[in-house]
Amino acid sequence: MNKQPLFPERGPAFWLTGLAAAISAGTIGLLFVSLVVESVPVFKSEGVSFLWGTDWFAGEVYGALPMIYGSLMVTGLAVVMVLPFALGSAILTSEFLSGRVRLVVKAAMELLAGVPGILYGLMGIALLAVWVRDLFGLIDGNTLFTAGLLLAVMILPTVMTLAEDALRAVPGETRDTALSQGLTRMETVMQVVVPQALPGLAGAVFLGLGRAMGETIAVMLVIGGIDRIPQPWFDLFASGQNIPSKIGREAAEALGFDLQWSALIALGLVLFVMVMTLTTAGHFLLRKAR
Amino acid sequence: MTENVYAIQLENVRLSYSGKAVIDGASCAIRKNAVTAVVGPSGSGKSTLLRTLCRMNDRIPGFRAEGSVRVLGRDIHDPGINVYELRKRVGMVFQKPCVFPKSIYENVVFGLRFHASPNGENFSERAERALRDAFLWDEVKDRLDQPAHILSQGQQQRLAMARTLAVDPEILLMDEPTSALDSKSANAIEDLILSLKEHHTIVLVTHHVEQAERVAEDLICVDDQTVCHKPCQYP
Ligand SMILES: Nc1ncnc2c1ncn2[C@@H]1O[C@H](COP(=O)(O)OP(=O)(O)OP(=O)(O)O)[C@@H](O)[C@H]1O
Ligand SMILES: [Mg+2]
Numbered sequence: 001m002n003k004q005p006l007f008p009e010r011g012p013a014f015w016l017t018g019l020a021a022a023i024s025a026g027t028i029g030l031l032f033v034s035l036v037v038e039s040v041p042v043f044k045s046e047g048v049s050f051l052w053g054t055d056w057f058a059g060e061v062y063g064a065l066p067m068i069y070g071s072l073m074v075t076g077l078a079v080v081m082v083l084p085f086a087l088g089s090a091i092l093t094s095e096f097l098s099g100r101v102r103l104v105v106k107a108a109m110e111l112l113a114g115v116p117g118i119l120y121g122l123m124g125i126a127l128l129a130v131w132v133r134d135l136f137g138l139i140d141g142n143t144l145f146t147a148g149l150l151l152a153v154m155i156l157p158t159v160m161t162l163a164e165d166a167l168r169a170v171p172g173e174t175r176d177t178a179l180s181q182g183l184t185r186m187e188t189v190m191q192v193v194v195p196q197a198l199p200g201l202a203g204a205v206f207l208g209l210g211r212a213m214g215e216t217i218a219v220m221l222v223i224g225g226i227d228r229i230p231q232p233w234f235d236l237f238a239s240g241q242n243i244p245s246k247i248g249r250e251a252a253e254a255l256g257f258d259l260q261w262s263a264l265i266a267l268g269l270v271l272f273v274m275v276m277t278l279t280t281a282g283h284f285l286l287r288k289a290r
Numbered sequence: 291m292t293e294n295v296y297a298i299q300l301e302n303v304r305l306s307y308s309g310k311a312v313i314d315g316a317s318c319a320i321r322k323n324a325v326t327a328v329v330g331p332s333g334s335g336k337s338t339l340l341r342t343l344c345r346m347n348d349r350i351p352g353f354r355a356e357g358s359v360r361v362l363g364r365d366i367h368d369p370g371i372n373v374y375e376l377r378k379r380v381g382m383v384f385q386k387p388c389v390f391p392k393s394i395y396e397n398v399v400f401g402l403r404f405h406a407s408p409n410g411e412n413f414s415e416r417a418e419r420a421l422r423d424a425f426l427w428d429e430v431k432d433r434l435d436q437p438a439h440i441l442s443q444g445q446q447q448r449l450a451m452a453r454t455l456a457v458d459p460e461i462l463l464m465d466e467p468t469s470a471l472d473s474k475s476a477n478a479i480e481d482l483i484l485s486l487k488e489h490h491t492i493v494l495v496t497h498h499v500e501q502a503e504r505v506a507e508d509l510i511c512v513d514d515q516t517v518c519h520k521p522c523q524y525p
Contacts, residue, residue, distance in 0.1 A: 099351065173386055177390075181400060181453070182375070196391060
């Protein structure tokens with residue numbers, strides 16, 4: 001028996017890949033440590049009520065709940081809205097379109113996924129916010145709902161292509177077997193292919209969620225920018241605030257004001273943990289699906 | 291008259307992918323309740339021919355079948371034909387054993403669940419019968435609720451047969467069912483084929499001439515776009 005060495009060949013490729021991996025791992029580790037260190041002051045001064053407090057007045061109190069609430073609400077809303085469209089079009093593309101059309105759709109989706117967030121933001125403020133205002137008879141169209149809707153549009157291509165990949169990963173024999181048992185194509189897709197692709201589909205949604213949660217500029221433009229939890233709490237047609245938008249608005253002015261700066265960093269830490277959890281779960285599920 | 295003798299009759303059949311013919315001008319007939327082996331070089335169109343018989347090629351873009359393909363007395367390309375009914379009567383087993391990520395029992399009754407008949411026949415009875423017919427019952431009867439993928443490759447292939455048998459097809463199409471198996475499992479499948487021919491018409495694609503000799507009464511050769519009967523030297 002000859003033992004496989006752990007690293008079969010240590011050519012330049014090995015060292016380059018190793019270096020890149022070490023740099024990214026190191027960066028993430030460093031980022032995490034500095035987020036923790038710099039957020040210590042605000043936790044010292046506010047305690048855990050930093051996480052539960054509902055008021056944020058720079059120089060007085062720092063309560064992050066409205067921003068955490070805003071992030072969760074907007075992301076949750078985006079995912080609820082994106083799910084039927086992303087899964088529906090992924091199923092249609094993977095199972096019912098011919099090869100050539102499928103490639104065109106995929107290319108378009110991947111192109112759309114690369115459109116910079118600021119452009120979505122501009123469209124959001126110029127069109128979406130106005131439509132939402134007029135359609136629902138609001139005074140201000142910049143609401144949590146608007147932000148969620150815009151995010152849904154933004155993550156649709158990502159979720160759709162990843163979900164489509166997950167469906168394609170189900171082997172053709174599985175479809176053949178189901179069809180040969182006399183199932184219709186629809187039954188085959190819904191009862192055999194989709195259940196088998198479920199981990200991958202969930203992974204696609206999680207990665208989309210991670211992207212939605214971290215998106216800053218587009219949300220900043222349409223969310224309204226008010227640090228409060230609406231009354232009642234489920235009134236999505238009120239202005240709100242989420243974590244990235246809060247940080248984006250205040251970072252420049254807060255630099256140098258110790259406690260406010262620390263509070264923003266602490267918000268960043270919360271965001272980091274939430275996004276990392278989603279993304280890791282997403283990658284794990286996608287890998288499991290292969 | 292011939293309908294009573296032959297389960298499948300091809301007349302001047304042409305099968306093509308995007309206009310490129312794989313089989314052209316093929317005519318042949320396959321006897322009822324007998325084992326017919328289909329042999330021929332790789333890429334000659336054996337799988338294409340077999341899949342055509344239960345219209346599994348329908349979903350392949352560019353595929354076209356012309357000529358008359360009569361299965362159990364009806365032209366399967368008739369507009370009036372119900373393809374799902376057809377696939378119930380003409381079952382297919384593939385080269386690679388394909389089990390669903392469900393329990394052994396759920397795999398066997400998989401097709402039944404979609405064709406639940408109003409006469410209320412008991413699923414578990416039919417599952418047992420199918421598993422017995424597939425020579426698998428004794429090996430799995432104590433662990434029907436365990437996941438199917440724990441079975442060996444040979445057992446999985448017999449499970450696939452049981453799943454096909456459970457919907458009670460008249461014709462069984464098998465595309466190299468033993469090529470992914472070791473010789474012991476392959477022997478089990480061959481015995482199974484011999485036992486099934488009493489009630490089923492079996493069409494078997496194989497690369498092993500010896501296998502064809504062992505199990506088949508009739509031999510069909512697919513080569514050079516044509517299909518021809520070989521008189522069987524081994525009665
Ligand atoms: N989906 C498809 N689209 C286009 N051409 C195909 C397709 N499937 C098969 N062919 C072509 O049809 C011909 C016959 O293929 P087929 O799989 O029927 O051969 P086979 O006799 O079963 O071969 P093997 O013994 O290797 O399984 C081959 O030339 C193949 O390239
Ligand atoms: Mg083949």
